[in-house]
Structures are given as C-alpha cells and as structure tokens.
Amino acid sequence: MAQYDVVIIGGGPGGYNGAIRAGQLGLKVAIIEGRGKLGGTCLNVGCMPSKALLHASELYDAATNGEFAKLGIEVKPKLNLPQMMAQKADSVEALTKGVEFLMKKNKVEYIKGWGRIAGPGKVVVKAEDGSETTLETQNIVIATGSEPTPLPGVTVDNKRIVDSTGALSLPEVPKSLVVIGAGVIGLELGSVWRRLGAEVTVVEYLDRICPGLDDDTAKVFQRSLTKQGFKFQLGAKVTGAKASAKGVELSFEPxxxxxxxxxxxxxxxxxxxxxxxxxxxxxxxVGIVPDKRGVIANDHFKTTAPGVWVIGDVTSGPMLAHKAEDEGVACMELIAGKAGHVNYDLIPGVIYTKPEVATVGKTEEELKAAGIAYKVGKFPFTANSRAKINHEGEGQVKVLADAATDRILGVHMVGPNVGDMIGEFCVAMEFGGASEDVARTCHPHPTRSEALRQAAMGVEGWTMQA
Structure with a gap:
C-alpha cells in the first residue's frame, strides 16, 4: 500500500497548483485525475479552449465586419471551422503536457484514474482497465471541481441541446443559437458563435444580465452586446425544449x-x-455530508473529517480557477505547518468578451446595503487616447473608495484588455491602497492603463482628460 503525506483527488487548477506547492514544500504527494489529462475543466473544456475560440473568432469578426477595412486592410476572409477547432485542440494539448511536466519537475506522482475515499487516510484509484489501487495518506485533498448545472425540462444531448462542453465543439456555425443563462459562460460562448455568424438570443430568468455584477457595469456591458447583435429575453422562465434532427423548439414564459x-x-x-x-x-x-447544493463546507480548507481537506469549485466561494489555485497553495502550506491564507474579498472576476469586463471588491449595491459611505470616480474609454486610436472606445472604469479614508473598496471595468489591467487594483487593494495612491502613480502614455489612473483621479473630482 503506497504511503503519502498528501493525496489530491482532482487534477484541475486547484489540484495541480496545490500539488506543485506540496512538492516545493518537500511533501510526498500524489495527484489523481480520471479525465486522462491534467488541467481539469478549466484547461480541457473551459477557460482555455473558450479563450482559443474567443481569440480566433474576434479576429474573424474584425476581418468581416469592416474593422480591418477601416484600418486600410482589405481582405476576403473565409472561415475554416475545422482548422479553428484543430488549433484550439493543439493549444489545449500543449498546455496539458506542460502541466504534466510540472508534476515531474516537482516530484509529484501523477496517477491516472478515478479516485474515491475509502475511509480515513485511504484513497482507492480505479484505473481505465478497471483495476484498483489503494493509497494510504495522512491527508486527503478533495479538488474534484464542478460540472454544468442541468435545467429541468431541458435535456442536454450535446447534439442540438448542448452544455458548455458541447458548445466548444459545434460541427457547424448555427444560423441561430439560443443561450439559456446570461452569465459569464453563456455570454462568452455566445460571443464566439455570434462573431462567426450566428444570430444569438439570450434567455435569462432574472431581469438583468450577469447576476452579482455591479448594476451600472452590467448595463454598460449589455448595451455593448446589444450593439453587437445579441438579443435578450430577460425575466423569462424556460419551461421546456424539444429537439429534432434539424433544431430545437424552446418554450418560455415571463x-x-x-x-x-x-x-x-x-x-x-x-x-x-x-x-x-x-x-x-x-x-x-468519512462522514462528510454536502449541503443541498452539493457544496462541501470547510473551515480554513478543513472538512468535518480529520485529515480531509477541500478546495476549489466543490466548496464555497466563487467558482473561478484562480480562486482554486490560491486555495490549493494555502491548503498545502497549512498541511506543511506554515501559514496559509486566501483573501476572498479580493478575488477578481473577468468576462472575456469584447469589450472585456473585469471587477474586484465591492459593488455599489453591496456598499449601499452595508451602509458604507463611498465616493465614485469614473472614466470612459472614449476619452482614452490609446483606446480611441485603436477604435475600441466602448466602456468605462469605475473606482469606488471609502468616503472618509479614501481606501479603494471596489473597481468595475468594461473595456479593452481590462482583464489584464484589473491586477493593478488587486495589488493596490491588497496593500490597503487609496484612490489617491493610484491617481498619483505615473502611468505610461499612451496606454489603456491611463484610464485606471483617470478614474482614480475622479474619486476626488480632478479627472483631467474627460
């Protein structure tokens, strides 16, 4: 019976980053993954393949909607969907091999198969051929992630009615696509197929898109998507769907x-x-009982069972790869007897559409509900020289700061490359920074990042370029 300090069940971002950190800390660690490839949903059928298609479809859209012609580049693009899918697969394959290399580099034993807990300190791995191996360990880390939530009355067959995995590999560009759910996944994948030529209608139960997003930011974002051709049916409850060989009839009611x-x-x-x-x-x-949503509770990553830990999508908090990564690192540091901590107030969120949406910290609605007095600084990308010269002036930066201390409480952005730029505010907020700290920090010109500084200036009313 193989003996370990840590056995991790699940090879996604939380699991594999945790394994790397465990190896760095000198722990004997094994990671179990049943998919046959490391990287979890994120790398295999989530974040990474969707970004490959978002990038490719964005270029195709620019070439077909007149954007290239406006820049003086005349082309006659032709869509090669199989090649677009092939380059996506190639990129994913390279990344999964890269993660596997990191396991070897950090002396992590990678075991292919489906893992299950078989009592305190025991994990059984069932291999593809049906054989089973028992591992003995001092610590078990559950990092099994998440799966698409089904919708009653709508049966996913991944032919005509697809989940997020199926939407990454449609065999053709739909003439029409209905997306049920106006959240991050639906809007990103809807963007891919809209750019490639589909008419996209989004049906959402709530009366707004992107639940949890700052209201003002969500409205700016929806206006942009509507200009691109998205149609929205908000406040609509889906009651059923009938699939045939040629399409789907979807029923909904207000x-x-x-x-x-x-x-x-x-x-x-x-x-x-x-x-x-x-x-x-x-x-x-081991006596662990998930709640009614299937979530396994944790106290600093510890479950109710001694020696069993949990991280990532399978436990509480936002279902984001970078949140899982941070938890994986912190969990291993606690197992190794060190301090491990995740600041859940500063987990950024990004929607990788065009324009992008990026947010961190509190929304205006949350601050109002908590009775916290705050000031707002805003700056539109139409007034940013780099965005204007690149014909990408949609969106804005909004900074929320404490009215008394000027400490930054939240930042909400819609615009070009804001997913890359939100990190500046994450760092500032981690150090307890004030809006004035950003406002008085020199930013390079001409860059989109100047919009961040101008918005920070706006908190105290001295925006200079709008």
Missing part, C-alpha cells in the same frame, strides 16, 4: 406572468451555472 412564447433555433446552449462534482467520491466513508 416570470412576472403572461403568455408563453416559443422560439426556434438550430442549437440551444444551457449555461445556467455549475454545481460541485462529488459523484462516487466516497464522502460517506
């Missing part, structure tokens, strides 16, 4: 009451969120 409606589409994407994945994990053998 949440507020009213006549039911039917919409026809070539494909329907169900993107109403994700749920923790714990199937067949053997939680009952």
């Amino acid at each position: 949440v507020a009451g009213g006549a039911a409606q039917t919409i026809s589409a070539d494909y329907v994407l169900v993107a109403i969120g994700r749920r923790p994945f714990t199937e067949g994990l053997g939680l009952e053998t």
Whole structure:
C-alpha cells in the first residue's frame, strides 16, 4: 500500500497548483485525475479552449465586419471551422503536457484514474482497465471541481441541446443559437458563435444580465452586446425544449406572468451555472455530508473529517480557477505547518468578451446595503487616447473608495484588455491602497492603463482628460 503525506483527488487548477506547492514544500504527494489529462475543466473544456475560440473568432469578426477595412486592410476572409477547432485542440494539448511536466519537475506522482475515499487516510484509484489501487495518506485533498448545472425540462444531448462542453465543439456555425443563462459562460460562448455568424438570443430568468455584477457595469456591458447583435429575453422562465434532427423548439414564459412564447433555433446552449462534482467520491466513508447544493463546507480548507481537506469549485466561494489555485497553495502550506491564507474579498472576476469586463471588491449595491459611505470616480474609454486610436472606445472604469479614508473598496471595468489591467487594483487593494495612491502613480502614455489612473483621479473630482 503506497504511503503519502498528501493525496489530491482532482487534477484541475486547484489540484495541480496545490500539488506543485506540496512538492516545493518537500511533501510526498500524489495527484489523481480520471479525465486522462491534467488541467481539469478549466484547461480541457473551459477557460482555455473558450479563450482559443474567443481569440480566433474576434479576429474573424474584425476581418468581416469592416474593422480591418477601416484600418486600410482589405481582405476576403473565409472561415475554416475545422482548422479553428484543430488549433484550439493543439493549444489545449500543449498546455496539458506542460502541466504534466510540472508534476515531474516537482516530484509529484501523477496517477491516472478515478479516485474515491475509502475511509480515513485511504484513497482507492480505479484505473481505465478497471483495476484498483489503494493509497494510504495522512491527508486527503478533495479538488474534484464542478460540472454544468442541468435545467429541468431541458435535456442536454450535446447534439442540438448542448452544455458548455458541447458548445466548444459545434460541427457547424448555427444560423441561430439560443443561450439559456446570461452569465459569464453563456455570454462568452455566445460571443464566439455570434462573431462567426450566428444570430444569438439570450434567455435569462432574472431581469438583468450577469447576476452579482455591479448594476451600472452590467448595463454598460449589455448595451455593448446589444450593439453587437445579441438579443435578450430577460425575466423569462424556460419551461421546456424539444429537439429534432434539424433544431430545437424552446418554450418560455415571463416570470412576472403572461403568455408563453416559443422560439426556434438550430442549437440551444444551457449555461445556467455549475454545481460541485462529488459523484462516487466516497464522502460517506468519512462522514462528510454536502449541503443541498452539493457544496462541501470547510473551515480554513478543513472538512468535518480529520485529515480531509477541500478546495476549489466543490466548496464555497466563487467558482473561478484562480480562486482554486490560491486555495490549493494555502491548503498545502497549512498541511506543511506554515501559514496559509486566501483573501476572498479580493478575488477578481473577468468576462472575456469584447469589450472585456473585469471587477474586484465591492459593488455599489453591496456598499449601499452595508451602509458604507463611498465616493465614485469614473472614466470612459472614449476619452482614452490609446483606446480611441485603436477604435475600441466602448466602456468605462469605475473606482469606488471609502468616503472618509479614501481606501479603494471596489473597481468595475468594461473595456479593452481590462482583464489584464484589473491586477493593478488587486495589488493596490491588497496593500490597503487609496484612490489617491493610484491617481498619483505615473502611468505610461499612451496606454489603456491611463484610464485606471483617470478614474482614480475622479474619486476626488480632478479627472483631467474627460
């Protein structure tokens, strides 16, 4: 029976980054992954392949919608969808091999198969050929991630009615696509197929897009998507879907009451969120009971079972790869007897559409609800010289700061490359920075990052370029 300090079940961002940190700390560690490739949902059927398609479709859209011609570049693009999918697969394959290399580099034992807990300190791994191996360990880390949440009345067959995985590999560009759910996944994947030529309609139960996003920011974002051709049916409850060989008939009715409606589409994407994945994990053998949503509770990553830890999507907090990574590192540091900590107030969120959306910290609605007095600084990208010269002036930067101390409480951005720039505010906020700290820091000209500084200036009313 193999003996370890740590056995990690799940090879996604939380699991593999945790494994790397465990190896760095000198722990004997094994990581178990049933998919056959490391990287989890994020790398294999989530973050990375979607970004490959977002990038490719953005270039195609620029070439076909007149953007290239406006720049003096005349081309006649032709879509080669199989090649677009092939380059996506090649990129994913290179990344998964890179993660596997990092396991070897950090002396992590990578075991292919499905892991399940078989009592305190024991994990059984079932290989592809059906054989089973038992591992003995002082610590078990559950890092099994999440799966798409199903929608009652709408059966995903990944032919005509697809989940996020199926939407990454459609065999053709739909003439029409209905996206159920106006969240991050639905809007990103909807953007891919809209750019390639599909008519996209988004059906959302709530009366707004992107639940949890700052209201003002969500409205700016929706206006931009509408200009691009997105259609929205908000406040709509989906009641059923009938798939045929040629398409889907989707039924929905107003949440507020009213006549039911039917919409026809070539494909329907169900993107109403994700749920923790714990199937067949053997939680009952150590007395762990998930809540009604399937979430495994934790106290500084410890579960109710001694020696069993949990990180990532399968536990509480935002279902984001970078949150899981931070938890994986902190968890291993605690196991090794060191200090481990994650600041959940400063987990950034990004939507990789065009324009991008990036946010960190509190929204205006949260600050109002908490009774916190705050000031607002805003700056539009239409007034940023680099954005204007690049014909990408949509969006804005909004900085929220404490009215008394000027400490930055939240930042919400819609615009070009804001996903890369939100890190500046993450650092500032981690150090307890004030809006004036950013406002008085020299930023290079001409860059989009100047919009961040101008918005920070705006908190005290001295924006200079708008």
